[in-house]
Structures are given as C-alpha cells and as structure tokens.
Amino acid sequence: MTITNRKNGEQLIVSVEGRLDTTTAPQLEKFIGENSDGVKELVIDLEKLEYISSAGLRVLLSAHKKMSKVGTMKVTNVRDEVMEVFDMTGFSDILDIG
Amino acid sequence: MDQQEVYNKQKKLSLAVFISDLPNMIAVTISAFVSNSLIVWLDFIDSLSGIISDLIVVLLSRKMSRDLRYEYNYGVGKIEAMTALMSEGLEVFGLLFVLGFSVYQLFFPEKPSDLLIFVVVLKVINVCVDAVFLKKQYDINKMGDTHVTQSEVLSEIASLLFDAAALVSLLFVWLLRGNIVSWYISPIFSLVIASVLIVFCIKHIRHAVYELADKTLPEEEQLKILKVLAKHDKEYSSFGSIKSRFNGTSVTIDISVSFAPETTFEEILKFQHEIQQDLSAEIESCSVAVVIDGTE
Numbered sequence: 001m002t003i004t005n006r007k008n009g010e011q012l013i014v015s016v017e018g019r020l021d022t023t024t025a026p027q028l029e030k031f032i033g034e035n036s037d038g039v040k041e042l043v044i045d046l047e048k049l050e051y052i053s054s055a056g057l058r059v060l061l062s063a064h065k066k067m068s069k070v071g072t073m074k075v076t077n078v079r080d081e082v083m084e085v086f087d088m089t090g091f092s093d094i095l096d097i098g
Numbered sequence: 099m100d101q102q103e104v105y106n107k108q109k110k111l112s113l114a115v116f117i118s119d120l121p122n123m124i125a126v127t128i129s130a131f132v133s134n135s136l137i138v139w140l141d142f143i144d145s146l147s148g149i150i151s152d153l154i155v156v157l158l159s160r161k162m163s164r165d166l167r168y169e170y171n172y173g174v175g176k177i178e179a180m181t182a183l184m185s186e187g188l189e190v191f192g193l194l195f196v197l198g199f200s201v202y203q204l205f206f207p208e209k210p211s212d213l214l215i216f217v218v219v220l221k222v223i224n225v226c227v228d229a230v231f232l233k234k235q236y237d238i239n240k241m242g243d244t245h246v247t248q249s250e251v252l253s254e255i256a257s258l259l260f261d262a263a264a265l266v267s268l269l270f271v272w273l274l275r276g277n278i279v280s281w282y283i284s285p286i287f288s289l290v291i292a293s294v295l296i297v298f299c300i301k302h303i304r305h306a307v308y309e310l311a312d313k314t315l316p317e318e319e320q321l322k323i324l325k326v327l328a329k330h331d332k333e334y335s336s337f338g339s340i341k342s343r344f345n346g347t348s349v350t351i352d353i354s355v356s357f358a359p360e361t362t363f364e365e366i367l368k369f370q371h372e373i374q375q376d377l378s379a380e381i382e383s384c385s386v387a388v389v390i391d392g393t394e
Contacts, residue, residue, distance in 0.1 A: 054317055057321070058340060065337045066336065069335070089328055093328065094328050
C-alpha cells in the first residue's frame with residue numbers, strides 16, 4: 001500500500017493506493033493520527049484502492065469519528081469493488097462519499 | 099435449583115469421590131506392585147488420572163460456588179479444557195506404557211500371582227462404590243446441567259464400566275489360574291482396553307485443544323461487527339477497537355467505544371443492549387462486551 005498526501009491549509013488529502021488490509025491498515029491509521037492535527041477537512045481519495053478489509057474499515061470508522069468532532073471527512077473516487085463493501089456494511093450510509 | 103447450589107453439591111460430591119478414591123488409589127498401587135498384573139497396572143493409571151481430575155473438579159467447584167456472580171463465569175470452559183488436557187495427557191502417557199508391556203507380555207507371558215484374589219475383592223468393592231457415585235452424580239446433573247456436571251457423569255460411567263470389565267477379566271484369570279490361557283488374559287485385556295482408552299483420551303485432548311485455542315474470526319464475521327457498529331453510528335462519539343476471537347463454538351467480541359458527555363447512563367445501557375442484540379442476530383453463539391472508554 002502507498003500513501004500520498006497533499007495539504008491545503010486546513011484541508012488534508014490522503015490518497016491510498018493498493019490494498020488496505022490487516023497488514024497495511026495500521027500504517028494508514030498511524031499516518032492519519034500523525035498528520036491530522038489542525039485539519040478541519042480530511043479527504044481520503046480511494047481512486048487507486050483495489051481492496052479494503054475489515055481492518056481498513058476500522059481505520060475509516062475511527063477517522064470518521066475523530067473528524068466528526070473537529071470538522072469533516074470525505075471519501076472520494078471509490079471503486080466499485082470497494083463501494084460494494086461499503087454498501088454491504090452500511091458504511092455508505094455513514095461516510096460522506098463523493 | 100440455581101447454579102450456585104449445583105456447584106455446592108458438585109463440590110461436596112467431588113470431595114467425597116476424591117476422599118473415597120484415595121484409599122482405593124493406595125490399594126491399587128500396592129496391588130499393582132504385588133500382583134504385577136497388567137490389568138491392575140491399567141487400573142492404577144486410570145485411578146491416578148481420575149484422582150487428579152477429581153482434585154481439579156473439587157477446586158473448580160469450590161471456586162465456582164464462591165465466585166458465581168453471573169450466570170456464566172468467564173473462563174470456566176477454559177479451566178475445564180485445561181483440566182481435561184492435563185488429566186487425559188497423563189493418562190495417555192501411562193496407557194502407552196501399558197500398551198508396550200501388553201505386547202511384551204504376549205511374547206513373554208507370566209504366571210498370574212496367587213495374591214490376585216485380594217485384587218478381585220477390591221474390584222467388587224470398587225464397582226459397588228462406582229455405582230453409588232454414578233447415581234448421586236446423575237441426580238446432581240438432573241438438578242442443574244452444567245459442563246462440569248456433564249463431564250463428571252461421563253467420568254463416573256467410564257469408571258464403572260472400566261472397573262466392571264476389569265473385575266470380569268480378573269475373575270477369569272483367577273478361575274483359570276491353573277491353565278496357561280490365564281497367562282494371556284491380562285495382556286490381551288489390557289491391550290484392548292488401553293487402545294480404546296487412548297482413542298477416547300485423544301478425542302478429549304483434541305476437543306480441549308479446540309476449546310483452548312483462540313482463533314481470529316473469519317473476515318465475513320468481522321464485517322458483520324462493523325455493519326452493526328455502522329448501524330449505531332450516531333449513538334457513540336468515538337471508536338476505540340474491536341477485539342474478537344472464537345474458540346470451540348463460542349465467539350467473544352469486545353467493542354471499545356466512548357460517548358459524548360451529555361449521554362445518559364440509560365442511553366449507554368440501551369446502546370449496549372442493542373449492540374448485543376444485533377450482533378447475536380448476525381453471529382451465532384456470540385458473547386458481546388461493550389467496553390466503555392468513558393465520556394469525552
């Protein structure tokens with residue numbers, strides 16, 4: 001998994017590439033934890049994300065909860081296979097997907 | 099009858115079985131050395147394993163009857179599995195020796211000891227005592243069916259069958275003592291019974307290991323947990339972690355969350371209840387604990 005990011009003032013755009021599973025999820029969790037101070041708008045770009053497991057969903061849930069207290073979180077460019085997981089688990093109802 | 103009373107009765111009966119098994123154990127040990135009969139050595143191994151198991155059940159029932167605050171105490175299954183693993187492991191070890199000696203005695207048979215009649219008398223007493231304890235154990239199990247009482251009923255049935263079979267075979271050895279055939283009865287009987295007992299012990303050990311080993315929940319089940327959390331998204335303010343595992347047929351899920359300061363105690367209880375209810379509907383035989391990290 002590769003994580004790239006871009007910061008525009010209070011907006012942080014995190015792009016995730018590859019697979020978000022048990023092995024790689026802690027890496028994303030750590031990245032968001034270390035870089036989200038002062039961020040009011042977190043955008044997670046999943047254009048190049050091929051697969052998401054329950055471990056990946058946990059990271060998104062945790063980030064969603066954290067951001068809902070200080071600002072907003074948006075998930076963008078979700079592929080069909082990942083969207084299927086979001087729909088199945090009800091994450092498509094709780095996340096702001098654009 | 100409530101579970102505490104059942105455990106109290108179990109404690110008393112297990113203690114009685116343990117105390118009554120002690121002189122029997124001493125007698126069997128002496129008999130085994132004196133008679134040098136493989137059947138009696140087999141009995142010695144079975145008695146030793148039984149006495150260790152009895153002792154653990156006494157301690158376990160004592161703890162259960164004192165600390166029973168909830169209907170199902172956490173970890174009872176594990177303690178039972180560990181008990182089975184230890185006593186069955188010891189029994190298999192001893193039975194393997196008996197198997198080896200049985201084969202050896204088939205090739206180099208020995209004349210049965212003249213003192214065998216004392217062992218026959220001892221076995222008659224054993225069978226009578228076993229029948230009494232089985233009846234009492236069966237009554238306790240009828241009052242309250244728990245894992246401990248169930249396994250004790252099986253253990254009492256096994257003791258009775260084993261002692262009865264040993265008695266019959268020792269009687270044959272005694273009755274045919276003038277005949278060379280009697281030299282082979284003990285090793286053949288021991289070979290058959292030890293093989294059967296090993297199969298049962300291995301089955302118990304496998305079951306105990308299965309009960310003891312914590313395994314990760316399959317991905318499909320983990321997604322179900324997240325589905326339930328997503329459904330109740332508005333009711334908690336932050337998400338800590340999910341710790342899930344399964345052993346045997348039971349699934350344990352610990353969910354750690356925290357709540358907004360204005361959340362009332364009733365709302366937290368309602369959330370806890372609904373999460374448990376929804377997860378139980380999604381995952382069979384699951385036990386859910388909602389760990390509250392606190393309010394923010």
